Amino acid sequence: MPTIKSSYLGNLRTTSEHLQSGVKILTDAPVDNNGKGEAFSPTDLVASALGSCMVTIMGIVANRDAVSLDGLSWEVTKVMQSSPRKISEIIVDFQWENPVNDAAMIQKLKNAAKTCPVALSLDPEIKQTLNFDF
Structure with a gap:
């Protein structure tokens, strides 16, 4: 059984959901690597x-x-x-x-x-x- 389910949101962002708890996190590419740096990389x-x-x-x-x-x-x-x-x-x-x-x-x-x-x-x-x- 998977632990995490993730999706690409576009613009170098992803979302991941911890399936057991339902908690979600967002990632963003850092500014020094073409991203906005608005979330954890x-x-x-x-x-x-x-x-x-x-x-x-x-x-x-x-x-x-x-x-x-x-x-x-x-x-x-x-x-x-x-x-x-x-x-x-x-x-x-x-x-x-x-x-x-x-x-x-x-x-x-x-x-x-x-x-x-x-x-x-x-x-x-x-x-x-x-x-x-x-």
């Missing part, structure tokens, strides 16, 4: 998926150990190369307002982030730079 979604996947796996570990990740946020920077046009690096900067005061748990969370399915699925040529501000 497909490569933006890849970069976003990395950060979200990392935090999801950290959340699973935190829940299992009864640790709250309240106050955890992150910013993602996608670096493109021009020839061939592809993602060369994804930088994820994590901030945590009130981190747990347990060095072993902090390390466990960092390790969890590095082993999320998206991180393990990306081409090894894509540099993954992680900065943990906690």
Whole structure:
């Protein structure tokens, strides 16, 4: 059974629907690649998926150990190369307002982030730079 159903809308835009939930997303080509840049580009979604996947796996570990990740946020920077046009690096900067005061748990969370399915699925040529501000 399919997971996602997508359609081309014209003008370098697509829509995709997550079939189980009905949630839809729109993509638009970036301005530097003939688009309007009015929505996530497909490569933006890849970069976003990395950060979200990392935090999801950290959340699973935190829940299992009864640790709250309240106050955890992150910013993602996608670096493109021009020839061939592809993602060369994804930088994820994590901030945590009130981190747990347990060095072993902090390390466990960092390790969890590095082993999320998206991180393990990306081409090894894509540099993954992680900065943990906690």
